[in-house]
Amino acid sequence: MTPDQSPLAIDRQDTFLGREIGRLSYGCWRLPGAPQAEVAAKIDAALEIGANLIDTAAVYGFGGDGFGAAEAMLGKLIAERQSLRDDIVLVTKGGITPPLPYNSSAEHLIASCEASLQRLNCDHVDLFLVHRPDNLTGHAAVAEALGELVRSGKARAVGVSNYTLEQTRALQHFLDEPIVATQPEISAWCTETLFNGVLDHAQSASMLPMAWSPLAGGSLATGIAPGGSPDRFPDLIAVIDRIAGDNNSTRDCVALAWLLAHPAGIVPILGTQSPERIRAAAGAFDINMNRRDWYDILEASLGERMP
Template sequence: MWRLTGEVAAATALVHAALDAGITLFDTADIYGFDAPEGFGGAEAILGEVLAADRGLRGRIVLATKGGITPPVPYDTSADYLAAACDASLRRLQTDVIDLYQIHRRDFLTHPQEVAAALTRLVEAGKVRSVGVSNHSPAELGALQRFLNLPIVSTQPEFSPLCVAPLYDGTLDQAMAANVSVLAWSPLGGGRLTDTGHAAGALLAEQGAVYGVDAVAAALSWIMVHPARIIPIVGSQKAARIRASTDAFKVEWDRERWYAVMQAGTGERLP
């Protein structure tokens, strides 16, 4: 998480709700807020205000952000741009170092060697601790890793029962082989999986009911049971929903039910 919006007090309550629930990874991006009143960098700025108000919070979280999307270009991962973007993120987040800096999307006009050099300089300068990618194919991740002397520690694909491409395109296999952490965005399919009128949503609600939880918790658990040990990115703006997300640990799956949800989500029978 997170696309934080609105008042700092409300954002502070969400941060504390997450920490109380045992959630310590806070994932944002400089682009978050671009399509809201806060504007480009808005989500980072709000989180920065929360951290500045209570300096003890920074040491309790893993702070992750992303750069490389710059409307209306739309993508720029040139060395000069990434250096400036990271500095801007540091200022907005009011921190000296970003724990995980991710390339948000592939920029087809920048050679991966240039991206690798830029990321290396950020790490060597002490501005970034680790690097990752988002919305990258296995080939794109591999090309970038080829020019890096430090590991790409995370990849962030869209993944849910409604978007199972990472199961087939090698994303999860590569992650398991290279010990890369997987952060899944849109784990609820943009909210569609909470609709019991959807076949997958109905199955998730049924599975959740067996364990006394709702379809949201079941959907998160469906993702987490994969052997890649996927971390779903929870983006709720409601403290109660954030706390309830830990109910995902209560749900267990057998293969028949897990694959049934997958088939319902894709609308296709497995061979």
């Protein structure tokens, strides 16, 4: 086998905040809208495949069941089953405050985390993320809030979501605690972080990169192009289908394996509401993807050959 043909290494586990975590994680954005009775089956399916890092946010549920609804659903399960809290690495976010749209003032972030803890029925989260950069709050004020959350024990660690490299560096400048995680959108269709420095910085600063919408909101599984997409989306699906066929697997496993094979140690956040699909996502660890396959996906996504 030439080096070109050897499968890229895909680790199943990583260490984060002194805990073993699965390289796949589970996200609660889409929990509201489905019955509470189904939450346990989704979380159990995630834990079954080692996806013990569970991501949520204060705003999840807004526009449907209401602001805080996703945390409240997960919190109900934690209240019913106290052992669950120790089984998971719990991540939440604050700072999106519809209809403002954002408020990351120190006062608001601290109050947001406290309200999240109440809904989640626990005394701390493992990781608190600033959900989006707020243009009207200086980095020093955000740092003040994050530092206070760690010192008070309400968050074991802190991080950012949807921050550029420069915004992350500016925040870190004012913060004594390390920014341990970043959560941008990353998928075989949304490849910007491969080129804008976010994944490079995550490596040099030992930050965990968590990928939101790893299937581009489902498009990479269904093959239905995201709204407003350029015409090349079917070319990307054709490459993914070819690799799925070679592996006797599925589009979603190939799209997840593409993220898992990146050397930054990307942790895709699964968003499906189907326990069967959550379990099936573990098939991503069995995909044999070589360098040529990986670049075939990137080139199809970009619509051009690498220089």
